[in-house]
Amino acid sequence: xxxNPQLNASGELQHLLSIEGLPREVxxxxxxxxxxxxxxxxxxxxxxxxxxxxxxFNLFFExxxxxxxxxxxxxxxxxxxxxxxxxxxxxxxxxxxxxxxVANLSAMHADIFVVRHASSGAPFLIARHVKPxxxxxxxxxxxxxxxxxxxxxxxxxxxxxxxxxxLIVAIVGDVLHSRVARSLIHGLTTLGVPEVRxxxxxxxxxxxxxxxxxxxxxxxxxxxxxxxxxxMLRLQNERMRGALLPSAQEFFKHYGLTEDKLAxxxxxxxxxxxxxxxxxxxxxSTVADGPHSVILPQxxxxxxxxxxxxxxxxxx
Amino acid sequence: xxxxxRNARVVDPASGRDGVGDVYVADDRITEEFGKPxxxxxxxxxxxxxxFVDLAARLxxxxxxxxxxxxxxxDAALAGGVTSLACPPDTDPPLxxxxxxxxxxxxxxxxxxxxxxxxxALTLKLEGQALTEMGQLTDAGCVAFSQGNAxxxxxxxxxxxxxxxxxxxxxxxLRAEDAALAKGGVAHDGEMxxxxxxxxIPSFAETIALGTLIELARATGxxxxxxxxxxxxxxxxxxxxxxxKLPLTCDVAIHHLHLxxxxxxxxxxxxxxxxxxxxxxxxxxxxxxxAEGVVDxxxxxxxxxxxxxxxxxxxxxxxGATGLExxxxxxxxxxxxxxxxxxxxxxxxxTEPAKILGLDAGRIAPxxxxxxxxxxxxxxxxxxxxxxKSQGKNTPFLGYELFGRxxxxxxxxxxxxxx
Amino acid sequence: MKLPDAEAxxxxxxxxxxxxxxxxSAMVGLYTGGAWLAERLxxxxxxxxxxxxxxxxxxxDDYAARGLKHDPKRTKxxxxxxxxxxxxxxxxxxxxxxVRAAMNELFDYxxxxxxxxxxxxxxxxxxxxxxxxxxxxxxxxxxxxxxxxKRADNGGLALALxxxxxx
Numbered sequence: 001x002x003x004n005p006q007l008n009a010s011g012e013l014q015h016l017l018s019i020e021g022l023p024r025e026v027x028x029x030x031x032x033x034x035x036x037x038x039x040x041x042x043x044x045x046x047x048x049x050x051x052x053x054x055x056x057f058n059l060f061f062e063x064x065x066x067x068x069x070x071x072x073x074x075x076x077x078x079x080x081x082x083x084x085x086x087x088x089x090x091x092x093x094x095x096x097x098x099x100x101x102v103a104n105l106s107a108m109h110a111d112i113f114v115v116r117h118a119s120s121g122a123p124f125l126i127a128r129h130v131k132p133x134x135x136x137x138x139x140x141x142x143x144x145x146x147x148x149x150x151x152x153x154x155x156x157x158x159x160x161x162x163x164x165x166x167l168i169v170a171i172v173g174d175v176l177h178s179r180v181a182r183s184l185i186h187g188l189t190t191l192g193v194p195e196v197r198x199x200x201x202x203x204x205x206x207x208x209x210x211x212x213x214x215x216x217x218x219x220x221x222x223x224x225x226x227x228x229x230x231x232m233l234r235l236q237n238e239r240m241r242g243a244l245l246p247s248a249q250e251f252f253k254h255y256g257l258t259e260d261k262l263a264x265x266x267x268x269x270x271x272x273x274x275x276x277x278x279x280x281x282x283x284x285s286t287v288a289d290g291p292h293s294v295i296l297p298q299x300x301x302x303x304x305x306x307x308x309x310x311x312x313x314x315x316x
Numbered sequence: 317x318x319x320x321x322r323n324a325r326v327v328d329p330a331s332g333r334d335g336v337g338d339v340y341v342a343d344d345r346i347t348e349e350f351g352k353p354x355x356x357x358x359x360x361x362x363x364x365x366x367x368f369v370d371l372a373a374r375l376x377x378x379x380x381x382x383x384x385x386x387x388x389x390x391d392a393a394l395a396g397g398v399t400s401l402a403c404p405p406d407t408d409p410p411l412x413x414x415x416x417x418x419x420x421x422x423x424x425x426x427x428x429x430x431x432x433x434x435x436x437a438l439t440l441k442l443e444g445q446a447l448t449e450m451g452q453l454t455d456a457g458c459v460a461f462s463q464g465n466a467x468x469x470x471x472x473x474x475x476x477x478x479x480x481x482x483x484x485x486x487x488x489x490l491r492a493e494d495a496a497l498a499k500g501g502v503a504h505d506g507e508m509x510x511x512x513x514x515x516x517i518p519s520f521a522e523t524i525a526l527g528t529l530i531e532l533a534r535a536t537g538x539x540x541x542x543x544x545x546x547x548x549x550x551x552x553x554x555x556x557x558x559x560x561k562l563p564l565t566c567d568v569a570i571h572h573l574h575l576x577x578x579x580x581x582x583x584x585x586x587x588x589x590x591x592x593x594x595x596x597x598x599x600x601x602x603x604x605x606x607a608e609g610v611v612d613x614x615x616x617x618x619x620x621x622x623x624x625x626x627x628x629x630x631x632x633x634x635x636g637a638t639g640l641e642x643x644x645x646x647x648x649x650x651x652x653x654x655x656x657x658x659x660x661x662x663x664x665x666x667t668e669p670a671k672i673l674g675l676d677a678g679r680i681a682p683x684x685x686x687x688x689x690x691x692x693x694x695x696x697x698x699x700x701x702x703x704x705k706s707q708g709k710n711t712p713f714l715g716y717e718l719f720g721r722x723x724x725x726x727x728x729x730x731x732x733x734x735x
Numbered sequence: 736m737k738l739p740d741a742e743a744x745x746x747x748x749x750x751x752x753x754x755x756x757x758x759x760s761a762m763v764g765l766y767t768g769g770a771w772l773a774e775r776l777x778x779x780x781x782x783x784x785x786x787x788x789x790x791x792x793x794x795x796d797d798y799a800a801r802g803l804k805h806d807p808k809r810t811k812x813x814x815x816x817x818x819x820x821x822x823x824x825x826x827x828x829x830x831x832x833x834v835r836a837a838m839n840e841l842f843d844y845x846x847x848x849x850x851x852x853x854x855x856x857x858x859x860x861x862x863x864x865x866x867x868x869x870x871x872x873x874x875x876x877x878x879x880x881x882x883x884x885k886r887a888d889n890g891g892l893a894l895a896l897x898x899x900x901x902x
Contacts, residue, residue, distance in 0.1 A: 048793035119629030121583030144513030315802020
């Protein structure tokens with residue numbers, strides 16, 4: 001069986017492909033480093049010279065403006081050069097293969113590939129084929145993982161709640177298709193959160209999800225009881241296949257986060273969302289804009305976390 | 317050519333015989349002892365068994381010559397000790413026309429290597445709508461009819477096809493998989509697929525389809541062979557059907573006896589197979605069922621895939637693994653793990669598949685065809701692109717060391733492979 | 736070899752600095768030893784402007800070779816650098832690279848009026864044209880050894896020698 005491809009022979013992070021399989025120390029190192037970067041974004045010169053001369057190639061096989069932009073900002077704050085490649089993939093037109101694309105870019109002296117792809121596992125395939133000084137950061141692969149999102153969610157929770165070992169965290173919505181949920185679940189269990197819950201209808205929960213170390217709830221009020229952190233997932237229209245839900249309205253009725261449902265959670269609970277939000281589908285505007293919501297800070301933290309990830313891998 | 321094979325450990329699954337002795341071959345048959353052979357093979361320390369019969373080996377002709385050719389794959393067959401094989405109809409174009417079947421048989425025969433028995437398409441273009449001319453295809457040499465890995469979503473057509481086949485005594489070989497439940501899936505719907513974020517094919521996609529197939533077989537009296545079982549549930553359904561004395565047989569691909577969903581590791585596309593590798597519980601149930609005889613035989617499910625087909629993300633990879641040369645060592649490994657006598661182990665790739673094909677093969681006795689495999693059960697080899705004769709270097713066993721190497725293969729009394 | 740008493744050197748530095756403190760004076764301590772020293776001096780001198788603590792991890796010149804090895808601390812500069820007369824405090828001055836990085840980082844916060852370097856110990860071995868305006872003591876360090884500042888549980892400061900290979 002292969003060694004975890006994210007870690008080099010000395011156990012240091014050389015690629016960030018998924019949170020699963022990363023030791024606790026590595027996760028904590030990333031969060032601590034991100035904290036140091038948080039100060040940088042608050043001053044006038046928002047750059048540090050760490051990655052000066054290095055090239056970060058954003059390889060987005062799936063379109064995304066927000067994630068790509070935050071990676072770009074993060075890379076530029078590290079003084080790196082950023083090249084954006086939006087590669088539209090249509091199964092009808094099989095153009096250059098994934099590995100050929102990467103090999104061509106490699107010839108142009110890339111240091112970091114930030115990759116988003118519709119197929120689970122694509123970044124692992126790329127990481128197996130890049131040169132030793134090249135690093136791969138997974139910006140989301142299929143349903144499998146979105147490790148930087150998971151990390152910024154962990155950062156956010158740590159920022160507001162401090163101690164992971166005393167929390168009840170609930171993740172609500174389309175867990176079946178969510179790479180964000182999978183990454184967050186792995187991070188929470190690795191950092192010792194005693195209870196992680198998933199809340200949703202059976203059609204949106206993957207088979208054997210308990211195997212990831214979570215408690216399953218189909219009833220939202222029961223699932224939110226005494227929660228410290230509520231993470232709402234986007235209802236992914238673009239990924240739904242087949243008869244999983246009758247309508248967005250019905251989903252909102254059972255699983256949309258309203259003030260009323262949130263009342264079951266603790267008074268000081270925080271509400272998170274990876275964005276972009278579907279107001280009125282998974283979350284009510286009152287809650288999204290309300291005192292429990294930390295959705296906007298999540299975005300800011302995302303830049304610091306991505307700076308931390310890139311500076312750690314590029315140095316190993 | 318008059319040939320004497322000396323000092324071999326002769327294993328004849330048909331009779332259960334397992335002992336050291338000599339075997340004599342004249343022309344294309346095994347004969348009684350004679351004096352003055354033209355050639356003597358000293359098989360000391362080697363096992364002499366009937367040549368293996370593989371019910372599923374894709375030769376990729378016609379249509380997929382860039383993946384493999386008849387020459388390369390029949391060479392691989394002989395290197396693996398396989399002397400008779402059946403090839404599925406999912407070529408391009410599919411084997412739904414007598415002309416194509418005829419051409420394939422002629423080509424194979426001209427190469428004088430392993431014996432090729434084409435399986436004809438059950439429906440035109442394998443689309444699951446219109447029946448093929450099974451009579452004419454049988455005349456051209458088809459030994460059974462199948463859909464390969466193509467779906468057959470219309471149950472009405474399935475019923476009619478079985479009725480038609482039953483009328484004339486044609487055999488139907490089918491995989492049990494509900495097309496709608498399997499749609500979009502690339503891995504077993506279980507813990508591993510959940511972790512890896514891969515769309516899953518639930519176990520009940522197989523058991524529901526198998527239930528349907530068994531009912532239709534009962535209703536029509538068709539002789540059905542179920543291909544590539546993958547679940548423990550399916551094993552139980554087959555057990556019950558056999559208890560009822562339905563004329564049902566089944567096979568399991570050799571990979572599914574050894575591997576499970578856990579072997580996918582970090583998205584290893586070499587493990588992208590149809591049907592998918594399932595849970596360890598399923599794997600163990602299949603291995604036990606093969607030992608008990610509920611599963612009649614083992615096949616290689618040989619499917620050469622070129623590099624481009626595998627060096628892509630898991631869900632985009634072409635399913636399939638090369639297997640002709642691994643059939644023997646993997647079968648031996650399974651047999652040893654279940655403490656079976658060698659004759660019983662080899663029966664699963666000789667006498668049993670021969671019965672299903674309706675061939676006079678898989679036995680060692682005077683008068684039987686001289687299709688033989690002589691192998692060293694202790695010889696090790698490392699599975700690597702250089703050591704495989706097949707053009708398909710795609711296998712989950714790359715890098716493994718396996719035991720069981722063929723030294724001589726005879727077809728119709730001729731030594732067609734020597735190592 | 737006998738190392739000078741760090742506490743005594745602190746007193747000495749404070750005495751030297753006291754007459755030089757002005758309304759625009761501000762202190763910046765470099766993690767980790769410089770931060771301890773700066774905390775002590777800041778309190779001894781009774782500076783009005785709050786103390787700044789700085790980590791130079793992101794400005795080091797050895798990233799390519801070493802990567803981001805330590806967990807960086809968060810730089811906090813709670814005053815406006817523009818026009819400030821900065822006292823940059825570190826425990827040991829050696830190659831000068833740490834100070835070079837610190838100055839680059841300070842200039843990303845603004846344009847100070849001046850920067851004076853305050854160090855507890857100056858060991859020779861400069862690789863850059865850097866010197867300290869306020870030096871506690873010159874210390875000769877044997878080859879293969881490293882001079883560091885230690886802080887006891889009660890807050891007492893002491894200089895120590897350790898092997899370069901120590902983590």
